[in-house]
Amino acid sequence: MKKRIIFIIAIPLLVCLIWYLQRERTYTSNFFALDTSIELKINTTSDGNKILQKCEARIRELENILSATVENSDVWQLNKNAGNGQSIPVHAETIYVLETAANVSKLTDGAFDITVGNLVDAWGFRTDNPSVPSESEIESAINLINYKDVFVDEENSAAKLIYPNQKIDLGGIAKGFIADETVSLLKSENINSALINLGGNTYAVGKRIDGKEWTVGIQSPIESNSIIGKLKLTDKAAVTSGDYQRYFEENGIRYHHILNPHTGYPAESGLHSVTIVTENSTLADAFSTACFVMGTKKSLPILNSAGIDAVFYDTDGKITATDNLKSTFETN
Ligand code: ADP
Ligand code: MG
Numbered sequence: 128m129k130k131r132i133i134f135i136i137a138i139p140l141l142v143c144l145i146w147y148l149q150r151e152r153t154y155t156s157n158f159f160a161l162d163t164s165i166e167l168k169i170n171t172t173s174d175g176n177k178i179l180q181k182c183e184a185r186i187r188e189l190e191n192i193l194s195a196t197v198e199n200s201d202v203w204q205l206n207k208n209a210g211n212g213q214s215i216p217v218h219a220e221t222i223y224v225l226e227t228a229a230n231v232s233k234l235t236d237g238a239f240d241i242t243v244g245n246l247v248d249a250w251g252f253r254t255d256n257p258s259v260p261s262e263s264e265i266e267s268a269i270n271l272i273n274y275k276d277v278f279v280d281e282e283n284s285a286a287k288l289i290y291p292n293q294k295i296d297l298g299g300i301a302k303g304f305i306a307d308e309t310v311s312l313l314k315s316e317n318i319n320s321a322l323i324n325l326g327g328n329t330y331a332v333g334k335r336i337d338g339k340e341w342t343v344g345i346q347s348p349i350e351s352n353s354i355i356g357k358l359k360l361t362d363k364a365a366v367t368s369g370d371y372q373r374y375f376e377e378n379g380i381r382y383h384h385i386l387n388p389h390t391g392y393p394a395e396s397g398l399h400s401v402t403i404v405t406e407n408s409t410l411a412d413a414f415s416t417a418c419f420v421m422g423t424k425k426s427l428p429i430l431n432s433a434g435i436d437a438v439f440y441d442t443d444g445k446i447t448a449t450d451n452l453k454s455t456f457e458t459n
Contacts, residue, residue, distance in 0.1 A: 151320075151336060154179055160186050161194075161302055163326025169313065170320035170336045178316045182309050186325075189308060192218050193301045195244060195294070196253070201286075202295055206244065210291030214278070217286050224297060224304050224409065225279050225286055231300075231413040232274035234429055239417035240274045240388040244294025249391075252384045257375045259382065265391035272388045299385075302328040303366055303412020310408070327367050330408055331360035340455075345438060346371075348399035355440055356458040364408035368415035369400030369440075385419045396422030397442050404436040404452060411435075423447055 154175025156167045160183070167182055169175055195202045201217040208215055217225075231239045245268040251257035260268075276289040288295065302325045310330050313321050321332040322341050331341035340361050344354035348371040358365055370393075373384040387394040401418045403411040414435060418426040423439040430437055430449060438456055439447040448456045 153336060156180075156183065158183060161190055161305065161325060163302070165326070166322075166324040167309070168322045169318050171316075171318055173317070178313070178318065181316070182312055182323075185308060185312050186305055189220065189301075189305045192220060193224065193297050193304070195296050195298075202297060205286055205288055206294045209288035209293040212287070214280050214283070214285035214287045216284060219284055220304070220308070222279060222281055222284055222286065224300060225277055226281070227304070227409050228297070228300050228413060229274055229277065229279070231410065231417055234433065235414075235417040235421060237272075237274060237388055238420040239299060239413050240272055241295045241297055241300065242272045242274055242276060242288070242293055243268075243386055243388055244296040245271050245292070246386055246388070246391055247296050247298070247384075248294070250382070250384075250386070252373060257382070259377050269388070269391045299368075299416035300409060300413045302326060303364065303415075304409040306330045306364060306408040306412075327372065328364065328408060328412055329360075329366070330364045332362060334361055345400070345402050345440070348440060354459060355446060356438065356456055358402070358404060358438070358452070359455045359457075360404070363404055363406055364411040365402055365404050366408060366411040366415045367400055367402040368419040370419075371399070385416055387420050394420040396420060396425075398422055398439060399442050400440045401426070402438045403430075404438070405434075 151170050151172050154169050156179040158165050167179055169178060191197050192201050194200050195206060197203060201221040204215045228241045249260040249264045249268045271293045276293055278289060279286045306323060306325050306328045309323055310332055313332060319333040320336060323330045329343050335341055340359040343358045343360055343365050345356050345367060347353040347355050348369050368385055370383040374381050383393045385394050398419055401415055403415045405411050418437060423441060436449040436451045446458055
């Protein structure tokens with residue numbers, strides 16, 4: 128009799144314990160890399176902290192390959208050897224980013240152009256004291272901009288910049304690519320539910336722990352801690368470029384960090400922000416920068432033929448979403 132009672136109590140307890148130990152749990156990690164704050168959230172039954180550590184290591188590894196300022200990175204080597212005729216061996220990841228960048232440059236008629244390195248330096252956007260450069264500084268930086276001067280030898284995994292002093296800057300595409308690589312790593316670890324945010328480059332993997340779609344807010348460019356609307360996402364990236372993210376003021380004028388490669392000045396296309404929504408985050412990042420330069424009217428037909436979705440927030444407050452997003456985007 129006593130034995131029976133013990134069984135009756137112990138078995139359900141054991142079942143509960145097994146369930147408790149094997150249930151899906153949420154793990155998060157926050158750290159600073161890629162010059163921004165990174166937030167990773169995953170749902171898993173395995174050791175989530177170990178997986179998050181692997182993600183952080185991979186993000187830092189890719190930063191050391193793609194950053195223009197990290198000594199001996201692929202981009203640093205390409206810039207240092209610009210114009211000397213020699214192709215530099217680079218990682219397969221760099222080849223992919225250079226090729227994707229070239230495709231987006233072609234599709235956007237150079238609105239996106241990674242050879243803006245000297246122009247970004249002239250404005251000092253990577254320093255603590257950005258300022259308006261002189262006309263002559265702008266002109267000499269513009270003369271070195273041409274995405275067609277990035278020579279890529281895919282077969283030998285090598286690349287070069289054709290002219291001396293040319294300089295590439297992957298600030299408009301690298302975070303998107305690194306988000307894609309983080310998602311690949313998560314999938315190889317059997318993670319089917321995650322939300323990653325690399326400084327505004329978000330990626331929603333699968334669904335939330337409650338089975339609902341992830342919700343991503345689009346930041347208001349005017350009011351901090353406020354959003355202009357929400358996107359419901361599953362297995363998609365949402366990447367925003369805006370005039371409020373990095374800027375300085377001089378003589379009462381605001382200058383932001385997304386530059387028009389044709390004029391040499393911060394893009395003035397009538398937009399406060401643009402958010403690109405698509406599966407490939409590398410493309411989403413490059414297009415977010417390009418569409419910000421081009422404005423709503425010029426961007427829409429290009430996005431349409433590429434099958435890419437977007438939400439535009441014009442400086443007059445008008446919000447335009449592509450047709451596919453009508454059911455997944457809610458304005459506030
Ligand atoms: P963020 O990096 O703030 O998320 P973006 O993805 O729009 O925003 O990238 C802006 C960065 O891209 C700039 O800081 C600069 O390094 C680089 N950049 C600026 N203008 C261009 C351009 N027209 N084409 C390509 N890269 C650009
Ligand atoms: Mg971008």
